[in-house]
Amino acid sequence: EIVMTQSPATLSVSPGERATLSCWASQSVTNDLAWYQQKPGQPPRLLISGASTRAAGVPARFSGSGSGTEFTLTISSLQSEDFAIYYCQEYSNWRGPFTFGPGTKVDIK
């Protein structure tokens, strides 16, 4: 089973600032990596798939990069609605399991 790691656990950012979130896989997942945003009391929301493809309706301030074992989610200019927890998930092996990372909480500085 692939193990996903995220850093930092918590990121304190001021509105308008840039946020950079990292995700690592214990072995190569090529570009089969998704990012999700979750707010309290809500299900996760897909932001990015294929490491860098934004889902429909996701603002352009969200961008994903990386391949293999190292990935990054960048939020170029944080808006108030972006304060949430962000999870990465690998989905490289059709048999599964499709493992999520432990999450990065982005909160207001």
Add this chain to the structure above:
Amino acid sequence: EVQLVQSGTAVKKPGESLKISCEVSRYDFATYWIAWVRQMPGKGPEWMGTIYPPDSDTRYSPSFQGQVTMSVDKTISTAYLQWTSLRASDTATYYCARHPSSGWHIDYWGQGTRVIVSS
């Protein structure tokens, strides 16, 4: 828009059985795999497994194999997750979700079913 609507909160005692549901609409139920995802309080999501409605082909995460059963009723576009004997450690929110045709990530989620197991 695609909808996955789950059954409501369930409060059960240890040892009891439970079956929760996920009714989908506004897309062809027979076309996409349906996943179940557990989220324990204050923790990240965990992929439990996935089922293909046309033939009920099912893949379980090793962590959940033998602990739960996934099923579908194609006639009413509904997926199910069931337990025969609940434990306190099953207390969590359970989401059904859809895998898109482009990969094994998740593009749509249900609203979640909270399961509370307490004596």
